Amino acid sequence: MPRLSSPFRNVVAGLVLAVAVAGCDHVTDPDGPNLNDRFGPFRLVEPLAASSQTVDFAAGQSIVFTAQFNKQTDWVLEITGTQSGAVKRIEGFSRELTAENARWDGGTTDLPLFRAEPVTAALFFPSEAGSDTTRATTSATSIRSYPGEVVTGFEESDDATLFLGNFEFDFDLSLTGVNNDVPAAEGERFYRLRGTDNTLDNFFVGLLQITSPSADGYFAVPTTIPEDLFLNAFLYNFEAEFTIVILEVVADANGNGRFDDGTDTIIGSGDIRLDEPGWTAFSRSAADFGLTEAQASQIVAVRAVLISDNTAQPTSREPVDFGVDYITFTAGGPLQL
Amino acid sequence: MRTLRSGLLLIAAVLVAAPTASAQDDELGGPPDEANAPGLRFNGLGRTLIQQTDLGGQLADADTTTAEALADGEFVLDLAVNAQPNRVTEVQGILRLRNEFGGFFGSGVTVEVRELWARGIVAGAIEYRVGDMDYALTPFTVFLPEADGVVNTPEAFVPLRERVAYEEFYTGRNERRLQGGRLDFGLAFDQLVDELDVRTFIARLRATDFLDTPTRLIGGGRLGATSAAFGPLASKVGLGVNLASTWDDLDSGDANEGIRNHVVTVDGDIGVVDRPAYAVAVVGEAGTSVAKFDEVLGEGQTRDPEAGPLLRETDTFFEVGIEADLKPSGVGVSARFVNIGPDFFSAAAQSKRVDFARRPGSFNRIGNERDLRPVGLFDLSRDAALYTFRVEDRLMQYDPRFNNTLPYGRATPNRRGVHLGVDYAPEGGPLDAELLVALLSEIRGQGTTELKDFALVRASADVPVAPLIGYGRDLAVSLGTQVESTSRGGGEFETVDLTSTLFEVGLVAEVYDRLDVLLGAKTRSSSGSDYVPQVENFNDVRDFPGRFVTDDRESLLAGGLRYRFRDDVYLTVQVQQFRYGDDATPEDDYRFDQVFALYTMSF
Numbered sequence: 001m002p003r004l005s006s007p008f009r010n011v012v013a014g015l016v017l018a019v020a021v022a023g024c025d026h027v028t029d030p031d032g033p034n035l036n037d038r039f040g041p042f043r044l045v046e047p048l049a050a051s052s053q054t055v056d057f058a059a060g061q062s063i064v065f066t067a068q069f070n071k072q073t074d075w076v077l078e079i080t081g082t083q084s085g086a087v088k089r090i091e092g093f094s095r096e097l098t099a100e101n102a103r104w105d106g107g108t109t110d111l112p113l114f115r116a117e118p119v120t121a122a123l124f125f126p127s128e129a130g131s132d133t134t135r136a137t138t139s140a141t142s143i144r145s146y147p148g149e150v151v152t153g154f155e156e157s158d159d160a161t162l163f164l165g166n167f168e169f170d171f172d173l174s175l176t177g178v179n180n181d182v183p184a185a186e187g188e189r190f191y192r193l194r195g196t197d198n199t200l201d202n203f204f205v206g207l208l209q210i211t212s213p214s215a216d217g218y219f220a221v222p223t224t225i226p227e228d229l230f231l232n233a234f235l236y237n238f239e240a241e242f243t244i245v246i247l248e249v250v251a252d253a254n255g256n257g258r259f260d261d262g263t264d265t266i267i268g269s270g271d272i273r274l275d276e277p278g279w280t281a282f283s284r285s286a287a288d289f290g291l292t293e294a295q296a297s298q299i300v301a302v303r304a305v306l307i308s309d310n311t312a313q314p315t316s317r318e319p320v321d322f323g324v325d326y327i328t329f330t331a332g333g334p335l336q337l
Numbered sequence: 338m339r340t341l342r343s344g345l346l347l348i349a350a351v352l353v354a355a356p357t358a359s360a361q362d363d364e365l366g367g368p369p370d371e372a373n374a375p376g377l378r379f380n381g382l383g384r385t386l387i388q389q390t391d392l393g394g395q396l397a398d399a400d401t402t403t404a405e406a407l408a409d410g411e412f413v414l415d416l417a418v419n420a421q422p423n424r425v426t427e428v429q430g431i432l433r434l435r436n437e438f439g440g441f442f443g444s445g446v447t448v449e450v451r452e453l454w455a456r457g458i459v460a461g462a463i464e465y466r467v468g469d470m471d472y473a474l475t476p477f478t479v480f481l482p483e484a485d486g487v488v489n490t491p492e493a494f495v496p497l498r499e500r501v502a503y504e505e506f507y508t509g510r511n512e513r514r515l516q517g518g519r520l521d522f523g524l525a526f527d528q529l530v531d532e533l534d535v536r537t538f539i540a541r542l543r544a545t546d547f548l549d550t551p552t553r554l555i556g557g558g559r560l561g562a563t564s565a566a567f568g569p570l571a572s573k574v575g576l577g578v579n580l581a582s583t584w585d586d587l588d589s590g591d592a593n594e595g596i597r598n599h600v601v602t603v604d605g606d607i608g609v610v611d612r613p614a615y616a617v618a619v620v621g622e623a624g625t626s627v628a629k630f631d632e633v634l635g636e637g638q639t640r641d642p643e644a645g646p647l648l649r650e651t652d653t654f655f656e657v658g659i660e661a662d663l664k665p666s667g668v669g670v671s672a673r674f675v676n677i678g679p680d681f682f683s684a685a686a687q688s689k690r691v692d693f694a695r696r697p698g699s700f701n702r703i704g705n706e707r708d709l710r711p712v713g714l715f716d717l718s719r720d721a722a723l724y725t726f727r728v729e730d731r732l733m734q735y736d737p738r739f740n741n742t743l744p745y746g747r748a749t750p751n752r753r754g755v756h757l758g759v760d761y762a763p764e765g766g767p768l769d770a771e772l773l774v775a776l777l778s779e780i781r782g783q784g785t786t787e788l789k790d791f792a793l794v795r796a797s798a799d800v801p802v803a804p805l806i807g808y809g810r811d812l813a814v815s816l817g818t819q820v821e822s823t824s825r826g827g828g829e830f831e832t833v834d835l836t837s838t839l840f841e842v843g844l845v846a847e848v849y850d851r852l853d854v855l856l857g858a859k860t861r862s863s864s865g866s867d868y869v870p871q872v873e874n875f876n877d878v879r880d881f882p883g884r885f886v887t888d889d890r891e892s893l894l895a896g897g898l899r900y901r902f903r904d905d906v907y908l909t910v911q912v913q914q915f916r917y918g919d920d921a922t923p924e925d926d927y928r929f930d931q932v933f934a935l936y937t938m939s940f
Contacts, residue, residue: 026652026678028781032870032878035784035830039884 037072037095042128044069048077048097048121050138057106057114058142065102067123067134069095074127077102081140083117085183086110097123106144108337111234111279112185113326116142148232148330149220151302152210154178154191162191163209170205171195171306172319182323185234185279190325194238197308198317203244205306205320209259210327217257217300222331224297226287231302232335233282236323237274243320244307245272247282251295259301267291271307274322283334302327375424380940381417381431384500386410387438388933394916396704396927403703410438410933415451426457463522470519471512472538474559477602477622477654478581479685481511481726482746485739486691486717486861489797489817491843493857493895496909496935497719504721505690513685514726515540515555531565531573542583542728551592555685555728557581557600573608579624583684583728587633594633596730598875600626600683614664620673621657628682628875648874652678656747658756667763672755679751679781682875685728687745691717693734698722703927712736714859714893715915715929732872738837738863738887741823742775742793750876752777752791767805770798783870783878787827794820810847817841823867835865835887853899855911862890889919905939 046068055063065077072095079088087110092101106114117140124133152161157178164176175181175194184190195205212219223229235245247269254263267289274280286296304327308320328335387410392403414434421427431452437445454468473480490498501507506514517540524533537558545552561577579602585595602624609617629649634640658673696709697716716723717739735744743749754777762769775793782788796818803812818840825833843857866886873879897911911933918926 026780027680030782030784030786031679032784033880035868035881036828038784038881039830 034072036070040071042069042071042073042125042131044132044134046096048123048134048136050121050136052138054139054141055106056141057144060145062103062105063138064099065097065104065121065123065136067097067102069125071095073125075123075125077121077123079104079119079121081112081114081117081119083183084112084115086112086114088114106140111281111337112183113146113337114140114143115187116140146328146335148222148328148335151219151327151329153187153326154184154189154324155187157189161211161213163211165207165209166195167206168197168199168202168204170197170199175321176206182236184325185236185323186326190234190236190323191304192236192238192321192323193304193306194240194319194321195306196317196319197310197313201310203307203310205308207248207303207305208324209301209303211259211301212299218252218297219299219302219329221296221299221329224293226289226291226293226296227285228331229286229291229296230283230330230332230334231286231289231327232330233304233327234325235272235274235280235282236325237277237280238321238323239277240319240321242309242313242318243274243322244309245274245322245324246270246305246307247272247284248301248303248305249286249289249291249299250301250303251291252298252300255298257300264300265295266303267295268305279323279325281335281337283330375421378419378421379416380419381415382413382503383415383936383938383940384411384413385936386500386933388931390699391930392700392703392927393930394927395923396925399924400704402705402707403700407699408438409699412436412438417452425459425461426455428455429453463520465518465520467518469514469516470538470540471506471508471510472515472519472540473510473512474536474557474579474581475577475602475604475622475686476511476747477624477656477683477686478557478579478600479513479555480746480748481507481513482687482689482743482748483511484690484717484724485736485744486714486839487817488795488819488839488841489799489815491815491817491841491855491857491859491895492813492845492853493843493855493897493911494718494859494893496899496907496937499937500935501719501721501724505724505726507690507724507726513728515542517541517555526565529565529567531563533560533562535560545586545590545592547590549592550590551585551587551595552589553583553585553595553730555581555583570610570612571608572610575606575608577604578602579604581683581685583730585631587631593635595631596628596875597631598626598628598682598684598730600624600686616662616664618660619657620660621655623653623655623657625651625653626681626683627651628680630874650680650682650875650877652680652682652750654678654681654748654750667761667766669758669760669762671758673757674755675747675777676753676780677748677750679779680876681748681750682732683748684730686748687732687750688725688727688729689733689735689745690724690726691739692723692725693736695723700929704925713891713915713917714861715891715917718859718893730875732876734872735869737823737835737867737869737885738861738889739839740821741835741837741867742777742791742821751779751781751783753780754778754791768798768800770796772796784868784881785825785827785831787825787831789823789825789833792822794818811853812846813844815841815843815845823865833865833867835863835867835885837861837863851901853901855895855897855899855909857895858892860890860892864888886921887919888921889917891915891917902938906937908934908936910934 048065048067051064055061072093074093077090086108088104088107089109090102094101108114119138119140121136122133125131172194176192178189179192180189191208193208197205221229233247249267250259251265253265269284304324306320389408391406415431417429417431419429433449433451435447452469454466456466458464519538521536539556542555543553557580559577559579564574566573581600583598587595602622604622607619609619630647632647654677656673656675658671660671662669693712697712698720701710703710712723757774760771773795777791779788798816800814802814821837823833823835839861841859846854848854866884868881869885870878871880871882893915895911895913897909899907899909901907913931915929
């Protein structure tokens with residue numbers, strides 16, 4: 001066997017070392033979707049279950065739903081209030097429901113908000129044709145505490161802070177007012193404004209004015225920074241086609257702590273058209289309203305105005321109609337359902 | 338330490354040895370032929386193809402929507418104008434005149450520039466070429482892998498394959514057609530280092546659309562050195578550093594995102610011993626790749642934090658082996674161990690010749706359901722539109738029936754194992770034969786932790802029968818086969834078991850002066866199943882559309898005559914029949930019967 005020269009051995013050794021180092025470092029986690037998940041038949045291993053039979057959301061409790069299946073798949077957990085009709089929907093793609101992906105803190109996806117009521121939870125699998133829905137029940141003994149300052153929830157029919165401005169006698173007073181014709185977005189009642197703009201041809205039907213019950217006449221707000229302060233309201237669409245809603249914030253201009261028409265600054269949201277039937281959550285920052293920081297600290301009234309889309313109305317005017325509920329001020333962003 | 342010292346000595350020797358500059362010389366990219374006097378020359382290629390294809394079989398019997406026969410063809414004249422104003426400068430342009438069969442009075446006629454380039458030598462030392470060029474570096478940097486569905490093409494199928502190769506600029510040296518420029522030079526030394534060669538290139542792969550598609554470029558080169566013979570065994574060492582970078586120019590158009598793919602390799606060819614009776618060499622290449630997206634944000638723009646970081650993947654590979662040449666017997670053997678990382682991505686080395694995302698040009702939809710017809714041997718043997726030389730920015734679609742072990746050539750990622758080879762080609766011997774075996778497995782599972790195992794056997798032989806039987810004219814038989822097996826264990830949805838067999842046999846017999854009888858057959862059968870991934874982001878598996886199940890077979894038979902007017906001028910008339918059948922759907926079996934005449938003239 002011929003003996004290799006020293007430089008030659010060094011070159012070979014260097015190359016062997018280089019290729020050995022080069023070949024030692026690969027990421028070996030499987031690539032692509034798991035084949036069992038992608039093609040295997042679906043089977044429920046453990047049905048849906050709730051972590052407790054009752055839950056006190058107001059005390060900060062939450063409830064965990066659990067279930068297991070044999071593969072990763074798309075799932076939808078739909079929790080429905082048996083009285084309110086509120087719906088919370090949690091979606092995921094996993095092999096099981098755990099505290100990480102199926103915890104419910106009392107929040108809502110589709111209005112209305114949950115009440116203290118029994119709820120049913122249904123788990124179904126949209127990607128698994130023919131799969132059964134598995135269900136569980138639990139009961140909420142209290143509702144979740146939502147952050148922010150509440151302007152009003154319209155729960156009292158004789159609330160002195162509410163003023164209905166039926167200036168042109170357009171309102172249908174048999175339906176306008178605090179009521180529960182449909183499930184309220186929050187609590188038991190909401191405020192409905194319904195009328196027909198057929199007295200004067202001027203769009204305006206009427207308004208609801210809410211003033212502060214506080215001693216200084218100003219609404220409590222969680223922040224006065226206009227960019228961080230949000231006005232929230234739930235609006236109900238009764239599918240009256242020509243309805244326009246305007247929400248207004250009134251800032252005290254003379255510092256007397258009460259609303260003085262013609263003196264105080266009224267800042268409106270602009271036209272709000274309700275496209276989807278039922279309840280809709282509306283939110284807008286004080287900055288978008290146009291309030292200054294000083295004005296945000298001196299809000300003396302919040303108003304909901306009912307407008308008829310007069311240019312689109314037929315000659316024979318049709319009623320316009322909407323509901324409003326749970327007006328709040330929040331800080332940092334819109335009210336999180 | 339001794340290795341480092343040796344390396345420094347080598348570099349020092351390169352620097353101090355008196356170098357002699359010389360231009361590189363190769364067949365296509367080399368300098369102008371100084372033996373030719375300056376002047377203007379005309380050459381080129383003329384080709385006429387007329388063919389008629391009839392559709393038959395059970396599928397055609399029930400098919401009331403598809404035409405039963407197609408006649409098509411073309412007349413092509415490529416006129417090359419070659420000018421050599423002096424001994425160190427050469428320019429060439431090829432003007433193509435083409436007429437579709439059936440086109441008259443300008444209809445179907447196209448006139449286009451097929452090729453333009455200029456080349457020369459600067460100061461007698463630096464060779465340059467600009468314009469169209471064919472380029473290859475190493476199998477892991479810039480390289481055109483071999484085509485699918487071919488082992489040893491029978492002579493009967495060669496004319497149509499030559500047409501495909503000509504149309505797609507396949508040179509037979511695994512080069513890609515690029516459009517850009519190259520600069521090469523070499524240095525010769527008196528001591529230690531025999532020669533040092535430097536090759537650089539840059540080319541444009543794609544032009545911007547001035548909107549969101551940026552210009553794509555490729556560039557790189559090679560620095561190679563070959564040592565002088567040293568030691569008692571007259572050993573020689575050849576080393577090279579290679580770079581291939583593909584990138585998008587984000588200053589072009591309005592694009593703000595593009596790719597970056599950089600591949601750096603080191604290759605070595607170490608001649609351990611070279612004696613009259615035998616030679617042994619250690620060969621190998623190792624390197625790394627980076628594939629990533631890059632982004633340019635406008636003034637004041639910030640990246641959306643929810644969008645996550647831009648993709649960046651890096652991986653390594655190596656291939657090392659030994660080659661032995663037993664010179665008197667004409668036997669060569671080789672063994673290589675390869676380890677190609679799953680994320681190793683080299684756009685210019687892994688882009689395939691056959692683009693299986695394209696559809697066949699003839700009878701692309703057949704049957705009453707107007708289903709797309711999959712690519713088969715019939716199409717691979719003739720349809721130039723299925724082939725490409727382009728550099729893609731992701732792993733291309735492949736068909737596991739034709740190539741499942743190495744669909745992207747030697748640079749196929751996610752492979753680890755051995756390649757074994759034996760070739761037998763004695764001078765004046767009874768045959769030339771070659772056997773290649775690849776036993777590989779995945780490094781990373783696809784959709785599972787289970788790994789696929791691949792076994793590939795390719796064998797070919799050319800047997801000159803005439804001297805064996807005392808026949809006075811040319812008579813030769815060619816054989817080729819490829820047997821491929823893929824398997825994977827695991828659960829019901831993880832298991833894979835796919836076997837494919839390709840077989841080729843051909844005969845060419847000169848029966849009269851320059852008149853040949855050509856016979857050829859190709860068959861392929863596949864059975865079993867596998868998953869063929871859909872790929873995104875260079876080489877990531879996005880999804881598996883479904884289990885690829887096959888139990889099909891196809892055959893392509895050819896018979897005809899060829900008359901060779903000269904070596905580069907011939908006319909062939911052939912009858913070919915193609916059959917396709919799948920046991921799962923026998924009612925969809927079909928057949929093509931084709932007759933064609935092809936006249937080719939190189940001048």
